[in-house]
Amino acid sequence: xxxxxxxxxxxxxxxxxxxxxxxxxxxxxxxxxxxxxxxxxxxxxxxxxxxxxxxxxxxxxxxxxxxxxxxxxxxxxxxxxxxxxxxxxxxxxxxxxxxxxxxxxxxxxxxxxxxxxxxxxxxxxxxxxxxxxxxxxxxxxxxxxxxxxxxxxxxxxxxxxxxxxxxxxxxxxxxxxxxxxxxxxxxxxxxxxxxxxxxxxxxxxxxxxxxxxxxxxxxxxxxxxxxxxxxxxxxxxxxxxxxxxxxxxxxxxxxxxxxxxxxxxxxxxxxxxxxxxxxxxxxxxxxxxxxxxxxxxxxxxxxxxxxxxxxxxxxxxxxxxxxxxxxxxxxxxxxxxxxxxxxxxxxxxxxxxxxxxxxxxxxxxxxxxxxxxxxxxxxxxxxxxxxxxxxxxxxxxxxxxxxxxxxxxxxxxxxxxxxxxxxxxxxxxxxxxxxxxx
Amino acid sequence: xxxxxxxxxxxxxxxxxxxxxxxxxxxxxxxxxxxxxxxxxxxxxxxxxxxxxxxxxxxxxxxxxxxxxxxxxxxxxxxxxxxxxxxxxxxxxxxxxxxxxxxxxxxxxxxxxxxxxxxxxxxxxxxxxxxxxxxxxxxxxxxxxxxxxxxxxxxxxxxxxxxxxxxxxxxxxxxxxxxxxxxxxxxxxxxxxxxxxxxxxxxxxxxxxxxxxxxxxxxxxxxxxxxxxxxxxxxxxxxxxxxxxxxxxxxxxxxxxxxxxxxxxxxxxxxxxxxxxxxxxxxxxxxxxxxxxxxxxxxxxxxxxxxxxxxxxxxxxxxxxxxxxxxxxxxxxxxxxxxxxxxxxxxxxxxxxxxxxxxxxxxxxxxxxxxxxxxxxxxxx
Ligand code: HEM
Ligand code: HEM
Ligand code: HEM
Ligand code: HEM
Ligand code: SF4
Ligand code: SF4
Ligand code: SF4
Ligand code: SF4
Numbered sequence: 001x002x003x004x005x006x007x008x009x010x011x012x013x014x015x016x017x018x019x020x021x022x023x024x025x026x027x028x029x030x031x032x033x034x035x036x037x038x039x040x041x042x043x044x045x046x047x048x049x050x051x052x053x054x055x056x057x058x059x060x061x062x063x064x065x066x067x068x069x070x071x072x073x074x075x076x077x078x079x080x081x082x083x084x085x086x087x088x089x090x091x092x093x094x095x096x097x098x099x100x101x102x103x104x105x106x107x108x109x110x111x112x113x114x115x116x117x118x119x120x121x122x123x124x125x126x127x128x129x130x131x132x133x134x135x136x137x138x139x140x141x142x143x144x145x146x147x148x149x150x151x152x153x154x155x156x157x158x159x160x161x162x163x164x165x166x167x168x169x170x171x172x173x174x175x176x177x178x179x180x181x182x183x184x185x186x187x188x189x190x191x192x193x194x195x196x197x198x199x200x201x202x203x204x205x206x207x208x209x210x211x212x213x214x215x216x217x218x219x220x221x222x223x224x225x226x227x228x229x230x231x232x233x234x235x236x237x238x239x240x241x242x243x244x245x246x247x248x249x250x251x252x253x254x255x256x257x258x259x260x261x262x263x264x265x266x267x268x269x270x271x272x273x274x275x276x277x278x279x280x281x282x283x284x285x286x287x288x289x290x291x292x293x294x295x296x297x298x299x300x301x302x303x304x305x306x307x308x309x310x311x312x313x314x315x316x317x318x319x320x321x322x323x324x325x326x327x328x329x330x331x332x333x334x335x336x337x338x339x340x341x342x343x344x345x346x347x348x349x350x351x352x353x354x355x356x357x358x359x360x361x362x363x364x365x366x367x368x369x370x371x372x373x374x375x376x377x378x379x380x381x382x383x384x385x386x387x388x389x390x391x392x393x394x395x396x397x398x399x400x401x402x403x404x405x406x407x408x409x410x411x412x413x414x415x416x417x418x419x420x421x422x423x424x425x426x427x428x429x430x431x432x433x434x435x436x437x438x
Numbered sequence: 439x440x441x442x443x444x445x446x447x448x449x450x451x452x453x454x455x456x457x458x459x460x461x462x463x464x465x466x467x468x469x470x471x472x473x474x475x476x477x478x479x480x481x482x483x484x485x486x487x488x489x490x491x492x493x494x495x496x497x498x499x500x501x502x503x504x505x506x507x508x509x510x511x512x513x514x515x516x517x518x519x520x521x522x523x524x525x526x527x528x529x530x531x532x533x534x535x536x537x538x539x540x541x542x543x544x545x546x547x548x549x550x551x552x553x554x555x556x557x558x559x560x561x562x563x564x565x566x567x568x569x570x571x572x573x574x575x576x577x578x579x580x581x582x583x584x585x586x587x588x589x590x591x592x593x594x595x596x597x598x599x600x601x602x603x604x605x606x607x608x609x610x611x612x613x614x615x616x617x618x619x620x621x622x623x624x625x626x627x628x629x630x631x632x633x634x635x636x637x638x639x640x641x642x643x644x645x646x647x648x649x650x651x652x653x654x655x656x657x658x659x660x661x662x663x664x665x666x667x668x669x670x671x672x673x674x675x676x677x678x679x680x681x682x683x684x685x686x687x688x689x690x691x692x693x694x695x696x697x698x699x700x701x702x703x704x705x706x707x708x709x710x711x712x713x714x715x716x717x718x719x720x721x722x723x724x725x726x727x728x729x730x731x732x733x734x735x736x737x738x739x740x741x742x743x744x745x746x747x748x749x750x751x752x753x754x755x756x757x758x759x760x761x762x763x764x765x766x767x768x769x770x771x772x773x774x775x776x777x778x779x780x781x782x783x784x785x786x787x788x789x790x791x792x793x794x795x796x797x798x799x800x801x802x803x804x805x806x807x808x809x810x811x812x813x814x815x816x817x818x819x
C-alpha cells in the first residue's frame with residue numbers, strides 16, 4: 001500500500017515514455033519490502049514521502065523546497081546542495097533531502113560493476129534516487145541527511161577512488177563529448193583533455209576562489225554535441241587546419257545511391273534521390289565546393305569547417321590531419337544585458353598531452369585576469385564585455401586577428417592609448433595659441 | 439536503524455582523509471572494442487532509429503543501441519540497466535548528454551536479442567522502461583533540470599512536463615522523418631541550470647509575481663545585505679516597516695524592476711515567490727548550438743505564457759507538437775527549426791505554427807532589444 005494517495009502523479013504512469021512516477025513507486029515498494037535486509041541510514045519511507053510531497057506540488061502548482069543553507073563536506077566549498085522541505089511534519093522522510101554531485105567519468109562510460117557499487121552506497125545511505133545525470137554532467141545523488149554526507153564522501157573516496165564534483169563559485173565539473181572513443185569527427189581526445197584539466201585544477205574545483213562559477217566543456221568538432229559554445233565560460237572545440245580528405249569513389253557511391261547520405265539519419269521519409277548539388281554543394285555556407293566532372297573539389301582555404309558536407313557524406317569526406325582546437329570564451333546568461341555565446345579567443349592551438357600550452361598560455365592568464373579584475377558574481381563573459389576583447393588579447397599576449405571578430409567596428413569611437421599617438425596627450429596650449437588666436 | 443560508520447571519525451576529520459582525486463579515469467570503463475579502436479573510427483551509420491554502427495579502420499564494428507530514459511532514475515532502475523548490460527554486452531554502457539542510455543555491443547548478432555529484450559521491459563503503469571530511438575533526424579530526449587522534485591525556485595515542474603511532452607512526441611523519438619535534428623530542453627526557472635537558450639524548442643518555467651515579504655521574520659532569518667546584493671536588477675532596498683506596532687528592519691522590492699528570478703529567495707527564505715496563478719511556462723524556439731551550415735543561435739520567445747496544468751500540461755504539449763508538425767511539413771532537408779523560421783520569416787512562422795503574436799514577444803529588455811526590431815522595408819504580407 002502506498003503511503004500517500006497520488007491521483008495526479010498516477011496520471012503520469014500511462015503513455016509510452018518511461019515514467020519517473022512508476023520508477024519512484026517501484027523504488028518505494030522495494031525499500032518497504034527490503035528483501036535484502038539493508039540497514040537504511042535515512043528514513044525507509046523517503047521515496048513515499050517524496051511522492052507525497054510532489055503530489056502536493058502538483059495540486060498547488062508550487063514547490064515545497066527551501067534553500068539549503070550551508071552543508072557540505074569538510075574542506076570542500078561545493079559538491080553538496082542543501083535542501084529542506086517546508087512541510088516536514090507531513091513528510092518527515094524528506095525533511096532533510098540534500099544532493100551530492102559525484103564527478104562523472106569522461107564520456108559517461110560505465111561498467112555495471114562500478115555503478116552497482118555506487119548504488120550500494122546510495123541505497124544504504126540515501127534515498128536511492130539519482131539523476132543520471134545533472135545538467136553540468138555530474139552523477140547526482142538526490143536526497144540524504146546531513147550526518148550521511150561525510151560517510152558517503154568517505155566511502156566514495158576510500159572504497160571507490162571517486163571524488164565529488166564542483167558547485168559554487170569555482171570550477172564546475174568539466175564535461176566532454178564522446179569524441180574519439182567513438183566518433184570519427186573528433187579532432188582531439190576530448191576525454192583526455194577533460195580528465196587532465198579536471199585533475200590539474202582540483203583545487204579550483206573544490207575550493208571557491210573565483211568571482212563566480214566557471215565552466216569548461218569539450219566538443220570534439222564544430223557539431224558541438226555538448227553545446228560548449230553556449231554553456232561554457234571556456235569552450236574547447238576541435239578543428240583542423242589542412243584539407244578535408246576526399247575519397248572520390250565514395251563520393252560517386254553517394255551520388256549513385258549505394259551509400260545513404262548522413263549515415264541514414266533521414267531514413268524516415270522519402271526525400272527523393274540524393275542530389276549532391278542541392279544537398280551538399282549548394283548548402284556549403286562558403287560556396288567552396290564544386291563538381292569538376294566526376295571529381296568533387298574543395299577549395300580548402302575558403303572552407304570554414306562547418307561540418308555539413310562531412311556530416312552528409314561521412315564515408316567520402318574526413319576531417320583533415322593537422323588537428324587541434326579552437327578556444328572560445330565568455331558564454332553566459334542574458335542577465336543582464338543579453339545572453340552571450342562564446343567568443344573565439346584562440347583560433348587554433350595544438351591539443352597534445354600534457355597540454356602545457358593550453359594551461360599556461362590560455363587558461364591561467366585568463367583566470368589571473370578574471371580573479372584580479374572580476375567583480376563578485378561577474379562571469380568571465382561579463383568581464384570581457386566590460387573591459388573589451390582588446391583586453392583579452394592583451395592578457396593572452398597575442399596579436400589581434402580578424403578571425404576573432406564577426407566584423408570590424410562600425411563606429412569610429414576608438415579609445416587611443418596615449419603612447420599610440422605621437423607626442424602623447426600633454427600639449428602646450430601657449431605654443432598652440434601662437435598659431436591660433438583666442 | 440543503527441548508525442553504520444564508514445570509518446570516518448568526526449572527531450578527526452582529517453584522519454585518513456582523501457581529497458582532490460577527481461573522477462575515475464574514462465578508459466577504465468571503455469569496452470574492449472573502444473579501447474582498441476579509439477581515434478581510429480572510419481564512419482558511422484544508423485541501421486534503424488536508435489541503432490548505430492561505427493566501423494573502425496581495423497574493420498572492427500561497434501553497435502550502439504540508444505534508449506530514452508528519465509534522468510530522474512532510481513537505483514532499482516540503474517540495477518536493471520546493469521543487469522541488461524551484463525546479459526548482452528559484457529556490462530558496458532554509457533549515458534549521452536541528453537540522458538539517453540547506450541548499450542555498447544561488439545557484434546551485430548547481439549543487437550536483435552537486446553532489442554527484443556528491451557521491448558519487453560515495461561513499468562507496472564505500462565510505460566516503456568527502455569524505448570529505443572533518439573538518433574538522427576528525429577526528436578531526441580529532453581534535457582531538463584530539477585523542478586518541484588528538488589529545487590526551491592522552480593516556476594514549473596521538470597520531470598512532469600517532460601514526461602507529458604515526450605509522450606506526445608514519442609513517435610518522432612523512434613523515427614527519422616524530421617528535416618534535421620530537433621532538440622527540446624526544459625529549465626524550470628530563468629536561472630536555466632540546463633541552458634535551454636539554444637534549443638530548437640525550449641520550455642522555460644517563469645514566475646510572474648515579485649517575491650512576498652515575510653517582514654516579521656525577514657531580519658531574523660536573512661542577512662539583509664546579502665538579499666539586496668543578490669538582486670540582478672537592484673530592485674531591493676533596505677526598509678523599516680511596522681508590523682503589529684513593532685518597528686522592524688526589512689526590505690522593500692521595487693516591483694517594476696523585478697524580473698522574478700528568485701535570486702533573493704535563494705539568499706533569503708523570507709522572500710518566497712512561488713504562486714499558483716503567477717507561475718507557468720514560456721516557450722522558446724529556433725536556437726541551436728551546432729556550427730553546421732549556419733552559426734549557433736539563441737532560441738526566441740514564441741509563447742509568452744502557458745499556465746501550469748499539472749499533471750499533463752496539455753497546452754504546452756499541444757503547442758510544441760504543433761510547431762514540430764509545421765516544421766516537419768514545411769522545412770527543407772537539413773534545415774534546423776531556427777534556420778527554417780529565418781528563411782520563411784518570423785511573420786510566417788507565427789502563421790504556420792498558428793501562434794498568436796503578442797506584445798510580450800517584442801524585446802524591450804535593455805540595449806540589444808533595439809536590434810531585434812525590423813530595420814528594413816523587407817517583410818512579408
Ligand atoms: C544565480 C542564479 C542561480 C541560482 C540561484 C541557481 C541555483 C541552483 C540551485 C539551487 C540548484 C540546485 C537544484 C537542486 O538540485 O535542487 C542549481 C543546480 C544547478 N545549476 Fe544553478 N542556479 C543559478 C544559475 C545557474 C546557471 C546560470 C547555470 C548554468 C548555466 C546553472 C547551472 C546549474 C546546474 C547545471 C545545476 C544542476 C542541476 C540539475 O542538473 O538539474 N545554475 N542551481
Ligand atoms: C533569449 C532569452 C534567454 C536566453 C537565451 C537565456 C539563456 C541563459 C543561459 C544560457 C543562462 C546560463 C548561462 C550560463 O551562465 O552559463 C542563463 C542564466 C540566467 N538567465 Fe537566462 N536566458 C534568457 C532569458 C532570460 C530572461 C528573460 C531572464 C530574466 C528575466 C533570464 C535570467 C537569467 C538569470 C538570472 C540567469 C543566471 C545568471 C547568471 O548565472 O549569470 N534569462 N540564461
Ligand atoms: C560615426 C561618426 C560619424 C561621422 C564621422 C559622420 C560623418 C558625416 C559626414 C562627413 C557627413 C557629411 C557632412 C556634410 O555634408 O558636410 C555626415 C552627414 C550626416 N550625418 Fe553623420 N557622421 C557620423 C555619425 C552620425 C550619426 C551618429 C548620425 C545620426 C544618428 C549622423 C547623421 C548624419 C546625417 C543626418 C547627415 C546628413 C546626411 C545627408 O545630408 O544626406 N551621422 N556625417
Ligand atoms: C546537425 C549537426 C549534428 C550532427 C551531424 C551531429 C552528429 C553527431 C554524431 C555523429 C554523434 C555521435 C557520435 C557518436 O556517438 O559516435 C552525435 C552525438 C551527439 N549529439 Fe550530435 N550532431 C549534431 C548536432 C547536435 C546538436 C545540435 C546537439 C545538441 C544540442 C547534439 C547532441 C548530441 C548528443 C547529446 C550526442 C551524444 C554525445 C555524447 O553523449 O557525448 N548534436 N552527434
Ligand atoms: S562534438 Fe563532434 S566529435 Fe564530439 S561527438 Fe559530436 S560530432 Fe562527434
Ligand atoms: S565543411 Fe562546411 S564550409 Fe567546409 S566544405 Fe564542407 S560544407 Fe563547405
Ligand atoms: S532551473 Fe531554476 S528552478 Fe530549475 S533546478 Fe535550476 S535553479 Fe532550480
Ligand atoms: S526575484 Fe530577482 S529581480 Fe525580483 S527582487 Fe528578487 S532578486 Fe530581484
